[in-house]
Amino acid sequence: MSTVIPTMRHVRGFDVVRPLSIGMLVFMMLPLVFLPLASIFIFGTSNGLGKFWAALMAPEAVFALKLSMATSFWATVFNVLFGLFAAYVLARYNFWGRNALIVTISLPTAIPTAVAGFALLLLWGPYGTLGRFLAPHGIQVMFTAGAIILANVFVTFPLAFGVIKPVFDTMNRSLEEASATIGATRWQTFWHVTLPSLRGAIVSGALLTFARAVGEFGSTILVSGNLAGHTQTAPLYIFAKFNEGQIEAANAIAIVLALFSFLIFSVLFFARDWLDVD
Amino acid sequence: MAVVVLALLLGASCLPKPPTESGDISITLYGFSIMKESLEKAIFPGFQAKWKREQNQEVRFTSSFAGSETVTNQILQGVQADIAILSIDRDVQRLKDKGFVKIDWHALPYKGIVNKTPFVILVRKGNPKGIHDFPDLAKPGVRLIHPDPISSGGAQWSLLAVYGSELVKSEKETGEKDEARAFRTLEAIWANVISTPGSAREARTQFETGFGDALITYELEGLLMKAAGTADVEIVIPRATIFSEHPAVVIDKNVSASRRAVVDAFQHYLWSDEAQQAFVKYHFRSATNESFNASNTELSNIELPFTIDYFGGWDRAYPEVIERIFRDRVQRR
Numbered sequence: 001m002s003t004v005i006p007t008m009r010h011v012r013g014f015d016v017v018r019p020l021s022i023g024m025l026v027f028m029m030l031p032l033v034f035l036p037l038a039s040i041f042i043f044g045t046s047n048g049l050g051k052f053w054a055a056l057m058a059p060e061a062v063f064a065l066k067l068s069m070a071t072s073f074w075a076t077v078f079n080v081l082f083g084l085f086a087a088y089v090l091a092r093y094n095f096w097g098r099n100a101l102i103v104t105i106s107l108p109t110a111i112p113t114a115v116a117g118f119a120l121l122l123l124w125g126p127y128g129t130l131g132r133f134l135a136p137h138g139i140q141v142m143f144t145a146g147a148i149i150l151a152n153v154f155v156t157f158p159l160a161f162g163v164i165k166p167v168f169d170t171m172n173r174s175l176e177e178a179s180a181t182i183g184a185t186r187w188q189t190f191w192h193v194t195l196p197s198l199r200g201a202i203v204s205g206a207l208l209t210f211a212r213a214v215g216e217f218g219s220t221i222l223v224s225g226n227l228a229g230h231t232q233t234a235p236l237y238i239f240a241k242f243n244e245g246q247i248e249a250a251n252a253i254a255i256v257l258a259l260f261s262f263l264i265f266s267v268l269f270f271a272r273d274w275l276d277v278d
Numbered sequence: 279m280a281v282v283v284l285a286l287l288l289g290a291s292c293l294p295k296p297p298t299e300s301g302d303i304s305i306t307l308y309g310f311s312i313m314k315e316s317l318e319k320a321i322f323p324g325f326q327a328k329w330k331r332e333q334n335q336e337v338r339f340t341s342s343f344a345g346s347e348t349v350t351n352q353i354l355q356g357v358q359a360d361i362a363i364l365s366i367d368r369d370v371q372r373l374k375d376k377g378f379v380k381i382d383w384h385a386l387p388y389k390g391i392v393n394k395t396p397f398v399i400l401v402r403k404g405n406p407k408g409i410h411d412f413p414d415l416a417k418p419g420v421r422l423i424h425p426d427p428i429s430s431g432g433a434q435w436s437l438l439a440v441y442g443s444e445l446v447k448s449e450k451e452t453g454e455k456d457e458a459r460a461f462r463t464l465e466a467i468w469a470n471v472i473s474t475p476g477s478a479r480e481a482r483t484q485f486e487t488g489f490g491d492a493l494i495t496y497e498l499e500g501l502l503m504k505a506a507g508t509a510d511v512e513i514v515i516p517r518a519t520i521f522s523e524h525p526a527v528v529i530d531k532n533v534s535a536s537r538r539a540v541v542d543a544f545q546h547y548l549w550s551d552e553a554q555q556a557f558v559k560y561h562f563r564s565a566t567n568e569s570f571n572a573s574n575t576e577l578s579n580i581e582l583p584f585t586i587d588y589f590g591g592w593d594r595a596y597p598e599v600i601e602r603i604f605r606d607r608v609q610r611r
Binding site: 126226 | 506
């Protein structure tokens, strides 16, 4: 599925709209996106690359980045598997309450992440609905890496589902029917026919989920405990360093995260053709 | 390609190990925002050396800093802190009410207070808005940064500083506490607040990055800013102002029997001459011995200082000033 840009045909003369509109687009994006991003890079490297590297290699900074990667990874694994399963069930079966389920899955998109954070605290905290039964057994979920994963799962819940479900909806069922008629089991059909056509959706859903989870802040600050070197993720590290007035340290990690999301969305963009099989 | 992707995924899936996993015994400290420098640069290393000398054991410190109310809420929610240094006595009371602190901390040396510092006003270089005392902050066109009293202990001290300052001055001038005047000043100043960050330290960072004309904060913050040279600021000393006093308490509920000795030893180390002198070096005032303060020539003289006792302690100051005057009459307007 390669995109074809329709070209307008002009009989004669130079198309002035083209350079003007491109220029306009870039100009509009300048103060909104380009310059804020540029200022991170300019400020972060203004004291020399040596300082930048030292800030990046601070043990707590390295830890924060690793923790972000690990917690986002597990949230992504869970949400992709869940999204796949949910999309399958909701696309294949029609039942009472189906629409209510679809709406509920999508809900976390619009809920403020701070609410997600304290909702988790209210559930798992020492006085929480569930936490109060766990606390006497010495089980403490909040303020651990597990809490960060739970928060990431909550806020990125609908992302993979949202990408996979439309592909299920528009999928050509004739291949699956053909597979069934030649004696394949349901599982074989799913594994050899259905899943390959979902490859693109799964990868882009996973990348979106991962990117969003790495950047998650609002819920993490509430549930993680924000202990440097223990439960402090990269965005929390940035926030803590900024608040302490160590703006260079904050900037170094900000640059890494900016480059990281640039990388992810580049992969998303360029891998699209390769991943779509039809 | 597939191998690289697999290796990356595998790498990403492992939870990292804390970087400073060396040491025989650990202490987790949660502190209010401005405690960071003195603890990390002087107090922690000082205690580590002492414990090593006396017990031949390495102590490992982990610490987290935020607004005093935020820290207290985190502990109430189950953060595994062994010891907390808070901005306000009321937060210790909250910990005690929920069974996290089991002793009467006022029976500790110096009522549990480890250090103190007066509240001052920070302004831009040259004092372009002509601010010389708290009432000047009410002038039209002054943009004030003030931490949020919901999350910050420093913000509550600041409100008490302004309100009490007017009471003290009126009492000095006329012999009577003029509560109407104090209320009017507080109300007019609050109308000039442009931003309420979560902690005194966040407020300082906002001010440092160029926002606002003035900031009410701990004297220590102003001196640290001057020392860092990151922003051109001047410290304005109000004629009358409050000394904030900061308690340190052991979170009894979280300290296991095997670590009780080291946590207690650390708490008492905070009152040692060595630690008190270190606090003064980082611009706090000593809680144990006023004569230590002379070693820091940058500490200013306050003409009419007062403490929380002027309001009858936190038990009365919080409901009477923070709740009934500030929250109900100033903020809800």
